[in-house]
Amino acid sequence: MTLFDGTTLPLVAAPMAGGATTPALVTAAARAGALGFLAAGYRTPEDLAAQIAAVRGVPFGVNVFAPNPVPVDPAAFRRYAASLAPDAAALGLGLAGAAPVEDDDHWAAKTDLLLADPVPVVSFTFGLPPATLVAALRRAGTVVAQTVTNRAEARAAAELGVDVLVVQSFAAGAHSGTLTPSVAIPEVPLPDLIAGVRAAVSLPLVAAGGLGTAADVASVLTAGASAAMIGTALLRAPESGASAPHKAALADPSRTETVLTRAFTGRPARGLRNGFIERHDAEAPAGYPAIHHLTAPLRRAAAAAGDADRLHLWAGTGYRHATERPVATILAGLAP
Structure with a gap:
């Protein structure tokens, strides 16, 4: 049964x-x-x-x-948006004037x-x-x-x-x-x-x-x-x-670790370690869904560009x- x-x-x-x-x-x-x-x-x-x-x-x-x-602290949100600016710029985006969205x-x-x-x-x-x-x-x-x-x-x-x-x-x-x-x-x-x-x-x-x-x-x-x-x-x-870069990353032998991070969404989520996590995990504030909405355009652009370094590569520990x-x-x- x-x-x-x-x-x-x-x-x-x-x-x-x-x-x-x-x-x-x-x-x-x-x-x-x-x-x-x-x-x-x-x-x-x-x-x-x-x-x-x-x-x-x-x-x-x-x-x-x-x-x-998990309402985000407004000052922490502004600091995090500023820290993401180089990644956004690399994808042709700007985060100036970004405001928290709490829906x-x-x-x-x-x-x-x-x-x-x-x-x-x-x-x-x-x-x-x-x-x-x-x-x-x-x-x-x-x-x-x-x-x-x-x-x-x-x-x-x-x-x-x-x-x-x-x-x-x-x-x-x-x-x-x-x-x-x-x-x-x-x-x-x-x-x-x-x-x-x-x-x-x-x-x-x-x-x-x-x-x-x-x-x-x-x-x-x-x-x-x-x-x-x-x-x-x-x-x-x-x-x-x-996405194609997500699927490719799961099969990439150089990716050897998953980590829990709130860098992408302000809420703990497990994914393959990449450059975005390494650059931003320590400074990412708690704040869901505000941080999710902040990084969503960046992540969409990364997927379209095939940029796995800036993409949320969600994966459990059994990803191999x-x-x-x-x-x-x-x-x-x-x-x-």
Whole structure:
């Protein structure tokens, strides 16, 4: 028996915001027997509605960034913008006059859409949704999941009435789902994290973070997870929307380390070490989403220019297992 209706494998294709997750990737994962997740993050409600329409008919979920703002200090924002000026200039951009943008990623419009046009699964990351929203989604027939990174978060999410917990370790690529982004993320191995959360709550668990081999998947299932979430291992697949320089960097033998940094978004996220991180990690202020909006034009320009030195190269610790194969082939190789 699998965790999600319509699936045959205990595998979930992670929602990777910013373009890496595409309807093609979600559909391929579902047809392979896994659950695919659309990433609502950074998309307009109209774009999200179009993507939902594109994957109707297969098992899928939608991941939403729940507001958990970290307001940036205005003076720190100005100093950081000034420090980024040489990188921006190298890409033909200017940051003079940049001001903090503190938005909620169309929270109300996206949740209204998911209530009006229900989907099989909705997961939340970064913050906890209101209990009233959880109840409304469940009444609409939607399974509700919440990303957590420790036992305290797991207990808080369980009290809201969610159905499933996505338990994410420090090894995960891209943003950490921590509810306290100003607190250092403990380096607890994922099987141990799963066992600890399993002892604290009785909800089904999906394990996430650094999973790149069948042995990795088996270890978290043995520890008590009902399914394993796969992200970075899918980034080089043809169905992935990751940029060409991002895909190339994942296969570059000279890139030997991933690090947690807030240099790109003001919130801890794991990526391959590059020049941007080396130049700016120590001075990057906390501040999400303001720092994300500040660096977004720079990152788009870097991707277009093939400049991996200034690009966010999100990757989990298992990035060496990312291969240029179809999603179905990758998932088949990870299945227990």
